[in-house]
Amino acid sequence: MTASESNAVTQTQEPGVEVAGAAMKGVIQKGIVTANRLLADKDGYYAPDRLAAKPVLTADDGSYDLRLRGKADGWALVTLEADGATRMICDVVPRCDQAGAEAVAFGQPMSLDSQFSLRGAGDLTTETVHLTPLTHLAVTLAERSANGLSPEALSGAYQTVEGWFGLSAGSLRLAPPDLTRLDNLGSVSADALQVSIANAAFLALVNDSAQWSTISEVLNNMTSQIAATGQIDIMGDGINVALADLVSAAALQSSELQATVESSVISQKLVVVEYRNVQRFKTIADVYADSDTAVADSEGSADSSEGTIDSGSDTTTGTTQDGTGEQVADNTDTTATDNSGDTVADNGTDTSEPPATDTVQEPAIPADAALLSWTAPLTRENGESLSMGEIAGFEVVYGTNPDSLDQSLAIGDASVDELLVDELTAGTWYFAIRTLDTDGNRSRLSEVVYKQI
Structure with missing residues (x-):
């Protein structure tokens, strides 16, 4: 041998x-x-x-x-x-x-x-x-x-x-x-x-x-x-x-x-x-459930759909479209957060203050910024599932005119569900998002949300 x-x-x-x-x-x-x-x-x-x-x-x-x-x-x-x-x-x-x-x-x-x-x-x-x-x-x-x-x-x-x-x-x-x-x-x-x-x-x-x-x-x-x-x-x-x-x-x-x-x-x-x-x-x-060994996280996880939006606007649920204009999904929630962090649209998130003995300062979201969050679509319009592996990323578009969102930010990571858009000038800014899939299809924009700077 x-x-x-x-x-x-x-x-x-x-x-x-x-x-x-x-x-x-x-x-x-x-x-x-x-x-x-x-x-x-x-x-x-x-x-x-x-x-x-x-x-x-x-x-x-x-x-x-x-x-x-x-x-x-x-x-x-x-x-x-x-x-x-x-x-x-x-x-x-x-x-x-x-x-x-x-x-x-x-x-x-x-x-x-x-x-x-x-x-x-x-x-x-x-x-x-x-x-x-x-x-x-x-x-x-x-x-x-x-x-x-x-x-x-x-x-x-x-x-x-x-x-x-x-x-x-x-x-x-x-x-x-x-x-x-x-x-x-x-x-x-x-x-x-x-x-x-x-x-x-x-x-x-x-x-x-x-x-x-x-x-x-x-x-x-x-x-x-x-x-x-x-x-x-x-x-x-x-x-x-x-x-x-x-x-x-x-x-x-x-x-x-x-x-x-x-x-x-x-x-x-x-x-x-x-x-x-x-x-x-x-x-x-x-956090805690009734069981001594299990934890209920129905409201505690980093759920991007449970965001807060600027005073006076409504929580919007956008729909994404494929490249042919057919509807791909209808569960992309787009929300914007104001600087105070106060919840304006009540969507089930518990925002009650913690006891006075244990306080945390609000995050220092700049006054000239908007924190956006969204939920990735799960299905296409024809009923077929849309996995995270099929999502290439997202595109956030924004501007001061809701009919002409002339600025954009590309996100090449399907796991990302939040984005801080900063250095915004004084005025009202409007935001929307579309999903990009791995085949090159682009969805139609979600409905528009806005924030006053």
């Missing part, structure tokens, strides 16, 4: 699957990553099996890449732990406080205590498992399931945690960007930014706090709450970390980060994230 034949036999006998991802809270360098396959016993209870891969260290950008033994099927639990060499980049503006040590400036490395740990889980067919505080909470929640860490329990837990923080479905599977290097990114979605900022809020709670000395203490408190009740305390009881505190800290970080970037596009998306967090804070009391 030749050497090449011997290698071929070895590869056939030891199949494996590459699993990659990133450890972000902010960037975690030289973190120790291990993985276990999740297997069910005879009663259908899923738990980690023996280690399925040799430990690897995260790179300077927080990424890791390991190879699991066995076939590329099933789910795996991935765990990160810290030792004396592990470092985390401070992702809190302007600094990260440390008990008994000097504060670390935004963007600089800091040490982690030996108790620090993050977990995440994923389907091995996707081969991407990110490790963040939010995925860590989701794994803890899934462990309460009668079937343990089953695929169904994990999928449901990920969705539940997304609901707690007002994140779009699937956001925890997005690659979280490095908040300290935003200007170096070619592009980033508002959803991915919102995930990273929510993760940064965990460390932000340590700043100027006599109660929490490390991020490990914050995480351990939250996982204890979830393990015991399946929930996180809503507004706080003076002892436990409150969900409202985290959302409030995320809103503040969104605002602070705007001063750190030069890119107007990224700054605009940070304004959108700030707005989302403020609205989430207002409706946070509606």
